[in-house]
Amino acid sequence: MTEATAAPALPDHLSSDPRSPHHNAAVFEHDIGIRFNGKERFDVQEYCISEGWVKVPSGKTVDRKGQPVMIKLKGTVEAFYR
Incomplete structure (x- = not known):
């Protein structure tokens, strides 16, 4: 089983704060990247x-x-698995 098939689909709205209703712990088991306006950001x-x-x-x-x-x-937001 590859990592791409094991990873759940990335949601439209996601928060890293566990108190938020938009937090999804299953997604955070994998490494996520965010590209904002064409540049990867690490502080989102x-x-x-x-x-x-x-x-x-x-x-x-x-x-x-x-x-x-x-x-x-x-701006333009893209989420992806690394």
């Missing part, structure tokens, strides 16, 4: 392919609960 925390946005941390800034402050960037 959440993405939506159909709406064309990604959420990335805003530097070292954290909110009062200690979670990183996210900014939404709009």
Whole structure:
């Protein structure tokens, strides 16, 4: 069984935060890559392919609960398995 057949289909909307309703633990068992506007990004925390946005941390800034402050960037989003 190859890794491509074992990997589940990538969802349209995915979050790396386990508290999010868009988190899918089965997908994170495999190595995922995100290409945003033609360049691969390694800091993406959440993405939506159909709406064309990604959420990335805003530097070292954290909110009062200690979670990183996210900014939404709009553009072309591609998700793939490495």
